[in-house]
C-alpha cells in the first residue's frame with residue numbers, strides 16, 4: 001500500500017547540512033497500524049511527512065497504491081493527498097470555527113457540495129463520539145476531544161491512509177487511551193491503514209501491529225509485533241522495548 005524506497009532528506013541549517021532521514025525503506029501493507037518510534041530528532045516526523053510529500057525527499061521514491069507519488073505533478077499530487085488524512089501533536093484546529101465547521105473545512109476546500117457535506121460530517125463526528133459537540137468551539141474542548149475532532153476532520157475526505165504525528169504527546173495518559181481507541185476503531189471498522197509516529201513504546205504496544213525503530217535518520221530495525229518472540233538486536237531497540245512504560249527526556253539522556 002505504501003512503499004518508501006531509500007528515502008533521504010537533508011535540511012540546510014545554519015550549522016551546515018543536516019541529514020534528517022537517510023536511506024530509509026519501509027513497506028506498509030493495507031490494514032497495518034505501523035509505528036515509527038525513536039527519540040527526539042531521529043527523523044520520524046520527517047519520514048512520515050514524506051509519505052504525502054508534505055516533505056519532499058531529496059532521494060528515493062514514494063509509492064502509494066502502486067503509484068509513484070514522487071513522479072506526479074503538483075496538481076495530481078493534490079488529488080492523491082485527499083486519500084491521505086493526517087493528524088498532528090498540537091491538533092491544528094481552526095479556533096474561529098466550531099467543531100462541525102472544522103470537520104467541514106477539507107470538504108469545502110475539495111468543493112464538495114453543502115448537501116453532501118452534512119451527512120459526511122455527521123457520520124465522522126459520530127465515529128469519534130463527538131456528535132454532541134458539533135456547535136462547540138475548540139477553546140471549550142479538552143485535549144482529547146480536540147484530537148478526536150482532528151481525527152474526524154482527517155476522516156472527512158474518506159482517506160485510505162491516516163498519518164499520525166505524535167497524536168498523544170500533548171495529552172494525559174487517560175486521554176491517550178481514548179485517542180488510541182478511536183484510531184484502532186477506525187482501522188478495524190473502516191479498514192484505514194495507519195502510520196503513527198511516537199516516542200512511547202506503550203503507544204506502539206497498544207495499537208500497532210508493526211514498528212520501525214529510527215535512530216539518527218535511519219531505520220535501524222523493524223518488528224512484526226504479532227510474532228511471539230521479539231528479540232531486538234540494536235541497542236536502541238533493546239532500550240525501547242525494555243523501557244516501554246514512559247520514555248521521558250531524562251531517560252533519553254541516560255541512554256545517551
Ligand SMILES: Nc1ncnc2c1ncn2[C@@H]1O[C@H](COP(=O)(O)OP(=O)(O)OP(=O)(O)O)[C@@H](O)[C@H]1O
Pocket residue numbers: 011012013018019020038039040041042043044045046047197199
Ligand atoms: N524544516 C526543517 N529545517 C531544518 N531542520 C529540520 C527541519 N525539520 C526537521 N529538522 C531536523 O531534522 C531532524 C529530524 O527531525 P524530525 O522532526 O523528523 O525528528 P523526530 O524523530 O520526529 O523528532 P521529534 O519527536 O523531536 O519531532 C531534527 O534534527 C530536526 O531538528
